[in-house]
Amino acid sequence: MSRTGRAVVACGKDFEIREYPVPEPEPNTMLLRQELAGICGTDLHNWQNGFQQEVLLGHENVGIIEAIGEGVETDYVGKPVKEGDRVIFAPGTNYGAYGFQWNPDEAPHFRGGFADYMYLNYPNTCFMKTDASPEVAVLTEPFTIGVHAAMRGEIKLGDTVVVQGSGAIGLVTLACAKLSGAAKAIMVGGPAGRLELAKRLGADVTINIEEVTTAEERTELVKAETPRKEGADVVFECAGFLPATPEGLGYTRRSGTFVEVGHFVDMGSIDFNINQLLMRKNLRVEAIWGSSYEHFVRGLPLLEQSDLPFADMISHQLPLSQVGDGFKALNGDYRIKGETAIKIAIRAEE
Template identity: 45%
Template sequence: MALTSSSRQVVESSDKKLISKAAVLDGVEGKFNIVEFEVPEPKEGEFILRTEYAGVCGTDVHIYHGHLDTIEYPIVLGHEFCGIIEKLGSEKLYDSNGVAVKKGDRVVIVPGASCGECYYCQIAKTPTRCTNTKAYGFLPNKDPYLLSGGFSQYVHIKNKNTAFFKTDLDPEIAVLTEPLSICIHGFQRAGGVRFGSTVLVQGTGAIGLGAIAFAKRSGAAKVIAVGGPKRRLELAQKMGADIVIDIEEVRDPEERIKLVKAETKGGRGPDMVVECAGFPGALPEGLTYLSDSGEYVELGHFTDVGSVEMNPHWHILRKNANIRGVWGSDVEHMQMTLSILENMELPYEELISHKLPLNRIEDAIRSMSQKGYTLDGQEQVIKIAIDPWKDFE
């Protein structure tokens, strides 16, 4: 329940109740209102998570602009989050690896909880297509889903079949598990990265940077990154990119295509192209890069940001192209991603460029919506994490 001033005094006087601030978006391109809620007592199998960080995803940006028609408002966004178990509703609780958890443990939440009963869960074995999924950060902020997004100090972990993992990773890295798991799902859908192949990644945001890192560690001999701005391209090289092409410096798509082809054996183009930019125009350009019979993996268009003109003959059939649409990720992809992050082979912590309080979510959205990805007019953004306990600015 949201608290009135009178009820807040009663609750704050009791040491048995928790109060949570949450950023509640009231509508398309609306306001993130900071509201206080009474945190419910968790029931059997549930728990209360004290949020440490919640990543601001491109999907959050698109939801803000109304590009996902399944969303109801008001809503507490934030599906990429990690935190500390504050209260348990059961005497014993185990994570999805069978590890016992207790109050004070850090866990990463798999946002989508599939029903386990529908056709896609039981027969097709594609739980990311579950027709009854309940996903943290995508549910309207009203009973029974109050405090179900990461842009709040506490999250009520209550959805049936919620998966989660205990971890000792620093929270700045643990919070990357969900976005980077999308890359793992994409490679899995494409049958994996072939050893010695050339992989091109379109877009150098967090998911694109993850795709670069994982492609190189999966056996790619050469990884090409097409994106920007410069700060992201510098990190792309740290993550394993052999060649970077700055779209601000090379503005003509035809010129970019020539540069890409020149970096591949026989000028045939990359064996796999992974689209992580989320701009419609990236698709025809990416398919033009692609080698004959190559794999085109589409990760960037989780929401509807518009259409693009394509030629089925030249872009798809003439190339004998394999196109893989990737919708989110599932428990196994999260588990695999967390295992990779826990090895700490790369400076994953550098992906989080900014940590902002709840009252600056709108600034985060704006920085990711504008050309140059700058915050406060100067600092280039890679990935923003919301710290709901940080003092308001």
């Protein structure tokens, strides 16, 4: 008798757990026993808009190799792999994306991380073996966004940087900025629990948007922390909210760099003064879209070797049956039972 496993199916704003047959790996494929899958801001924004059809979500993943198909001997960087190894993988491929599987009732199943298993069946999937804990390894995909952002921001030794947004992407971008040589990092976000962790990840200054409620006040505080009060060398917009972009442009010094990181989902349009915020300041503006396999190769060793408290970013681990609670918390006051939600991961075990 074939075994079955559970997977969370999202549609509209609702979630349902379904049972599917677990596939036996075909040649050049791999079956993972899922450990953790992070809820991403992209998942949240899509949920806020309402999924128009059924989908299997979960693209920030770590799992244990359950079974290997013929022909799979090494990971993306050439390390030998075997059953029982812990691996992470890049969700995007040339053939499709894990964590965005439409028509979930059509086989093969288990290509979304909110499930008991993950089936890596797309050709040339970038997967990498890791000795990191599940709580650190599950951060690899969002960490690669921070790696990409820092590289595109071209941070120089001694730079002053600002990161807008203290969610997972903002926190890993902050860490990557410091690793890249920033002398001073200013985090603008909230709530207070996230800002406390930001300090432990390298923030020298934090500004709580729940306490400093206007863009004008925040801009004055940011500039006061920069050399000659002229603004930051590099600003990373990681909040994903429309008003944050013109505010962040206002933080940036003349001839500085502004990096848009947070808008992976179309949240609409906004007006701002191009002459005043871009042209007269002679700015360089960058915008990153996800990450590439290069960023996984660069990022995973940094996570594995770092002494920074990355594992503490996983503030909550919820079972499959409570996926909806995680989305609601991230859509509300960022708290679960009174505790600040920083990064919420879904685990297979009930």
